[in-house]
Amino acid sequence: MPDVTSQAPESYAETPELHERIDRIGFGLVGGATVMFFFGFVFAYFYLRSLDSNGLWRPAGVEPPSGYGIAIAAALVLSALAFGYAARVSKQGRGGWVVPSGIALVLGLFACAAQAVEYAHIPFGPQSGGYASVFFGWTILYVVATLLALYRVEIAFAAGLRNRGREGSAVPEGFVPGAMYWGLLAAIGVLAWIILYLL
Amino acid sequence: MSEAVVKPLWRRLIGFNLLSGILLGIVGFYFGWWLGHQIHAPSLEYFADTNQNDVALLLGYLFAVIGFVAGLGFLNYPFSRMLGGPATQAEKEEGGVGRYFTLCTDHKVVGIQYLIGIGFFFFIAGMNAMLIRAELLRPSPQLFGAGNYLTLVGLHGTMMMGIMTSGILGPFANYFLPLMIGARRMAFPRIESLTFWLLMAAGAILMTTLFFGGFPTGWTGYAPLNDEANFGFDSYIFFFGLVGLSMTLLGINMIVTTITMRAPGLTWGRLPIFCWGAISTGILMVLAAPVLIAALLMVAFDRSVQTSFFLSSGGGSPYLFQNLFWFFGHPEVYVLALPGFGIILEILPVFARKPLWGYRTAVAGILGVALLSFFVWQHHLFVSGLNSSLRPFYMFSTEAISIPTGLVFLAGMGTLWRAKIRYTVPMLFCLAWFFNFFIGGASGVFLSDVPSDVATHGSFFVMAHFHYTIMGGLVFAFFAGIYYWVPKMFGVALNEKLGKIHFWTMFIAFNSTFAPLFALGLMGMARRVVTYPSHLQPLNDWVSVSAFVLGASMLIFLFNVVYSLVIKRIPAPANPWDSHSLEWQLPTPVPVENFERPPVINTDPYDYGVPPVALPPAPPAEAPAPG
Numbered sequence A: 001m002p003d004v005t006s007q008a009p010e011s012y013a014e015t016p017e018l019h020e021r022i023d024r025i026g027f028g029l030v031g032g033a034t035v036m037f038f039f040g041f042v043f044a045y046f047y048l049r050s051l052d053s054n055g056l057w058r059p060a061g062v063e064p065p066s067g068y069g070i071a072i073a074a075a076l077v078l079s080a081l082a083f084g085y086a087a088r089v090s091k092q093g094r095g096g097w098v099v100p101s102g103i104a105l106v107l108g109l110f111a112c113a114a115q116a117v118e119y120a121h122i123p124f125g126p127q128s129g130g131y132a133s134v135f136f137g138w139t140i141l142y143v144v145a146t147l148l149a150l151y152r153v154e155i156a157f158a159a160g161l162r163n164r165g166r167e168g169s170a171v172p173e174g175f176v177p178g179a180m181y182w183g184l185l186a187a188i189g190v191l192a193w194i195i196l197y198l199l
Numbered sequence B: 001m002s003e004a005v006v007k008p009l010w011r012r013l014i015g016f017n018l019l020s021g022i023l024l025g026i027v028g029f030y031f032g033w034w035l036g037h038q039i040h041a042p043s044l045e046y047f048a049d050t051n052q053n054d055v056a057l058l059l060g061y062l063f064a065v066i067g068f069v070a071g072l073g074f075l076n077y078p079f080s081r082m083l084g085g086p087a088t089q090a091e092k093e094e095g096g097v098g099r100y101f102t103l104c105t106d107h108k109v110v111g112i113q114y115l116i117g118i119g120f121f122f123f124i125a126g127m128n129a130m131l132i133r134a135e136l137l138r139p140s141p142q143l144f145g146a147g148n149y150l151t152l153v154g155l156h157g158t159m160m161m162g163i164m165t166s167g168i169l170g171p172f173a174n175y176f177l178p179l180m181i182g183a184r185r186m187a188f189p190r191i192e193s194l195t196f197w198l199l200m201a202a203g204a205i206l207m208t209t210l211f212f213g214g215f216p217t218g219w220t221g222y223a224p225l226n227d228e229a230n231f232g233f234d235s236y237i238f239f240f241g242l243v244g245l246s247m248t249l250l251g252i253n254m255i256v257t258t259i260t261m262r263a264p265g266l267t268w269g270r271l272p273i274f275c276w277g278a279i280s281t282g283i284l285m286v287l288a289a290p291v292l293i294a295a296l297l298m299v300a301f302d303r304s305v306q307t308s309f310f311l312s313s314g315g316g317s318p319y320l321f322q323n324l325f326w327f328f329g330h331p332e333v334y335v336l337a338l339p340g341f342g343i344i345l346e347i348l349p350v351f352a353r354k355p356l357w358g359y360r361t362a363v364a365g366i367l368g369v370a371l372l373s374f375f376v377w378q379h380h381l382f383v384s385g386l387n388s389s390l391r392p393f394y395m396f397s398t399e400a401i402s403i404p405t406g407l408v409f410l411a412g413m414g415t416l417w418r419a420k421i422r423y424t425v426p427m428l429f430c431l432a433w434f435f436n437f438f439i440g441g442a443s444g445v446f447l448s449d450v451p452s453d454v455a456t457h458g459s460f461f462v463m464a465h466f467h468y469t470i471m472g473g474l475v476f477a478f479f480a481g482i483y484y485w486v487p488k489m490f491g492v493a494l495n496e497k498l499g500k501i502h503f504w505t506m507f508i509a510f511n512s513t514f515a516p517l518f519a520l521g522l523m524g525m526a527r528r529v530v531t532y533p534s535h536l537q538p539l540n541d542w543v544s545v546s547a548f549v550l551g552a553s554m555l556i557f558l559f560n561v562v563y564s565l566v567i568k569r570i571p572a573p574a575n576p577w578d579s580h581s582l583e584w585q586l587p588t589p590v591p592v593e594n595f596e597r598p599p600v601i602n603t604d605p606y607d608y609g610v611p612p613v614a615l616p617p618a619p620p621a622e623a624p625a626p627g
């Protein structure tokens, strides 16, 4: 192929740096998609609230129990911090990232469980107006997104368990980007708490 | 790959493949259906009265999709990772035709899967169009009632707008983008395969709407009809949701691959224009499709757990759906158009034998269209009672899109200027694209303009406009791509003479079908309505006959495929068009690993007629081959 290319002497090398880069940009884009997805619910919240169709945006008594909101948001933040810490440790090549990953996993699952329990104790239902629609829609799908994101936390934890004793050399690929994504999702969870419980 | 033992057929059918996927999909459907019927709540009691349990149907589809992807083998790798297994980049794959019926991480296999899968649904949706035109031969209902006609229109529109979002990126970008950038694979090979199978699941689900009474909304699925529709609408929700998911993942894959896997020397300024089209489409997919998924899930919640997102009687608003839908929907039409821009500008220099004129201008045009497309969506809602002070903004932002689109045209015209054009079949489709897309674009200006939009909204004028942009743009570019790249994909070229007959029949019939629709629209013929004033019958009959000829032109194409690819099979040279771009420098068939060693790019991609640049010294001949 004369006037287009020559060939490099070295062969293809799939370096860990390449994989890290792929994961970083990939997670960045998944993060963008996630933001746009929940943007739909933020838009719905403010749009329906400003319209207040038939005065049914938020009838009296449609008030989620605030304790659950705080518990869920706190669990999400702590989980993201724990996993962020784990990612930091793993980046330094040290071994202490398995336990914080496990803690992050447990806290994340706790947030999902708390959400499920809240549904059983909530004084209104999905059919109680515009706010209730946004509340249920957003939180149900947030739990789904959380469970999907926890997959990344789980595989880090599982890889750590499997390689016990040599964690320093067995860091799963894409740890840091995964932790950043989990942080972003937790931030969306906090945003949900602010909008759905505090506003 | 050892080919010592060929397993018997029955043994090869057992495993993770399409057959297991379909079987598990059916099992999943009935499981979800059963599960849905076990759920009881006071607010769901009306399901029993209507005999239409949306919860059961939605769960049925959900578990069908899960079963389908599990049967294809997509869950194996995540499970192994959850058990602490290592990360890998590819599946263990056997050779042979079996690869086309399962999870395959070879991007070339996925490209061909897409080409055939999309072709299948394009054919079905095209048949729907033929039925629509058959119905419209007479002004009063004859073949279908008003309801079935709506379903027919909805199926045609939804399938075309959904499946064809990946019409160019699916087959051609998956196959050729890695080759054009000198890579061996896509960044996420499993996700690449998943996007294809999700799209096929989506298409199959949409067709099942026929068992559940169809849906009355057309492709836009407007509220409150979407909340009120009978449960055939659930298949629309699932179809577009899966398409949205597939699009998002496809877009991520395109962007990450282009950013991270380019060969040495392939700077952004040397990236083939088709890749620019692919990544700008990718950006639109990643940012717009999630909003569609969110909106559809809101409809699903309204229909199942009785929320009231879109019911103003329950504190919601139908306009919420319309806004979310078009926030996705307008970028969506550029998801359809931009890969077409890419193909056209990619092919043009090859047959004009000139460098692409104004490469940077063209790139700016493509990116400009992508960016602007997020700021125009309200032009679909000019007559919705939207605050009239918002109208000028959306009118001007929409009209502003003609500037970057104009840059793309400028690059094309500059390339053609004083060129020695070779009128091959792909080139004819490219030139027709300019003709069609110009009419589509110019008629779009009338629709972006508030006064004329108010008069033409919901009429056949709109229909004619978007068929000129999407069929005249996307589908013509799609065929340009097929005729151009088939020699590389299959090692056999399509017959030139039959190709020309196909082109001229299609081009003339296309214009003869859709140009009169502008007139019909201006005379007041409404979209999605089975009846029309009887004085419009002569023009409608003209359109219908033209449409049948247009359909027949596809049969010429199919005949060409069978004749050239199955019967004659005359081997094509490795680079039949004398193209300078990287994918044509590879041997045909393309080796499994694409490149033995990374190519180094020394020149611009379109340096036709330019004297060759001095090469750096060749690599030492004794360089060891990679293991």
Ligand SMILES: [Cu+2]
Pocket (backbone or CB within 6 Å): B329, B330, B333, B376, B377, B379, B380
């Ligand atoms: Cu638009």
